[in-house]
Amino acid sequence: MATAVAVVPARRKLARDEWIARMAVVALALWLLVAVALPLWALLSKSFQNRDGVFVGLANYATYFSNPALFSSFWNSIVVAAIATAVVLPAAFAYAYALTRTAMKAKGLFNALAQIPILAPSLLPAIALIYLFGNQGLLRGLLFGQSIYGPLGIVIAEAFYTFPHALLILVTALTTADARLYESAAALGASPRRIFLTVTLPGARYGILSAALVVFTLVVTDFGAPKVIGGRFNVLATDVYKQVVGQQNFQIGAVVAMMLLAPAVLSFAAERFVRRKQMAQLTAQAVPLVPKPQPLGDGAFLGLCALVAIPIVGILATAAFASLIKFWPYNLALSLRNYNFGNFETAGWLPYWNSLRLAGWTAVIGTALIFTGAYLQEKTRGLQAVRAVVQLFAMLPLAVPGLVLGISYIFFFNHPANPLGFLYGTMAILVLNTIAHFYTVGHLTATTALKQLDSEFEAVSASLRAPFYRTFGKVTVPVCLPAILDIAVYMFVNAMTTVSAVIFLWVPPTRVASIAVVYMDDAGWQGAAAAMAMMIVYTSATVKVLHVMLARTLDRRTQAWRRR
């Protein structure tokens, strides 16, 4: 290679809009630092400190592991999560198979029914199960003396709660089938059983693994179900709460939170790894598989789907019914008195309105922040090091359970030296926390949508002397509007239903609906708790329906330029 000539290395001046983009990237990185990184750092350091903030090494961990009562919760969490995964996975796989690989009737209906649990906090199935199988439950006899309070109740409630998450992943995995593989296998004379074992299962193996990891993580980190139906059966999630809120033992609370973080981070890392493999399976030339009708098989799958869908609907219906009757099980007359929340706690309807405010702000601010952030990250250039930081902390929240993030926020924002301490006890910190908690999925949705845009839009704009923000407003946002709506609805529904992300951060004036459910259930007002949980479901469902209608309108109005 020739030697380089002695010319001064070239450097290009930055245009005004390029400066703006860089400053915005820095601002985004700072935001993620405050909302994600620093709180988690505060948690980590707290777990190595004593009450007075002095570094004590692994002393807190030693205390934790030498206390069998505490350590047993760790195994309880793992065992319950493993059983729930083993229950959900086959059911979700069969359901997904029916939706993607058979010519079964009413696929749209079954798909919709399977989505119901997403609209409700995990508290709802737990409450409904108590109505059905509790001490005064209608179907108590079916348990043959077993108690619903404890692992059994937790597993059933978690199965309800995690089913749609597993289903979504498996449907995706089974949709990406290449018809040519099946035709080749059939042409080679393979039996349906052999095709299933040698083509279908291997093709979906990453999806299955990914779904298993997601379900496992969701169960380990869920707070709502074990809180309501766990009884004396302790798990990690309830331990964190008891240590911090009950005993004010922040050090051990921090250690338990770290124990909760560990399996979540591990399975998150494994899941990312697996998902990347799944992506690589998709080739551009794949021919989509179109299932052929098979009356007998399709009928069997219809029955199977009904077997899964009926309990889902049943649990929701139980909660709805419980919220509408006077006094279970003695007076089954219909009444709206459970919805008159003022009868049960002084806050009355305030928590519900707070939830609407929280969900509204989270959706509006969160979506704007996430989409703009993903745009800056994906489509502008420069400051590679800052971008790497942004990328890391945009992905991290997915691995951090809501409880862990919540407790981290206490340690960080409640620290006397923190100038941001004024946020503590405000609605703002709930919004901040909720956006951070659900950041990653929104970020991934936005990134996927942005990757579908021509990568030269920004270059063309620069050549036409249009600053990037003009093209962002005139082209990028309008074209990505469906994805932006998806993110907003996702943020709204999750902010409505979340318990774990806010349980440590609310104060009476900012108590939200899901927290009210926990407290009214604790206080024995189960009818009112069911009613508040149903309010969350009604609201989420309304937003979902509005979303579908809005998306349809949008699709109609933009057809002229979307059609290919």
Add this chain to the structure above:
Amino acid sequence: MSGAPFLQAERIWKQFGSFTALADVSFDVHPGEFVCLLGPSGCGKTTLLRIIMGLETQTQGRILREERDISGLPPAQRDFGIVFQSYALFPNLTVFDNIGYGLHSRRMKRQQIRARVGELLTLIGMPEAARKYPAQLSGGQQQRVSLARALAPSPSLLLLDEPLSALDARLRVRLRHEVRSLQRRLRVTTILVTHDQEEALTMADRIVVMNQGIIEQIGTPMEIYLHPLSPFVADFVGEMNFLDGMLVAPNRVRVAGAELACGPTDGLPGAGPVRICFRPEDVDVRAHGASAVNAMPVEIAALDFLGSFYRATLRPAAANAAELRADIPIHLQRELDLAPGRLITVSLPADRIRVFARD
């Protein structure tokens, strides 16, 4: 070409980590000229175009416009228009708004914009398409709109990055002429990046042939085709036969058992191994045994019918000699009754044989 160049790339280096994408690249573009950067994929031609546009920054070297260094200017201040292979038309904006996009940035009045866009729509022959969206247009139409959008602000330089590669073959040929005649009419200085040698030959005033980050040759299409300065250029542009031989005296080579007169051998050692090359269409096919200068006997190994001519694969009589290809007009095949297995004599015009050093 006389007068001061409009654009100069001066000793441009571009490093991506340890990979050298461009190594000491220099060339000029004169006002109103149509220059093609031609080379295989990965040769650095697109990187060079992006550096000229300001989308990438060179590691070293300067870009001059009318002798002023513009290396430090961001793309928006360079006053260049660009068309990409993907067209990058804004899908949610009409053809009118796409073409007018760059005019808004220049604070033109609504009335002026309307007039200018109308003018351009007429220029690209699509006066009725103003209200349509890009998705409603054919590939060729999208290409024209993309060109009009780049031309709308009257840029001083037009950069075209493989603009015709996404089109089917027939349309590509038609658009070559359209783009070229548009460029001539507007006299806009243009740089086109392509890997398609036919495109470069038919469109360019001058071609810059690039390979692995360096410039192999700069010249008019005729110069490049007739007098390639390196085996790479000879091979990349057009069809070429390569045979190994020995230089026996100035302008005389021994190849495939025959001693032939050849083109200039200046700059080569007096004797030694060389590569000689000549184009299939320059091979003069005669009946076997016919008297001919600079000739050698060969056997027809294969005869491929390519429509307007035959491409023959010929095997020299001498042992161990490489096969060579010749283009044979249909009528000659008929006259001489050529078929595989036949022996013929080929004559190679001395001035059409180029000689390169072999190592």
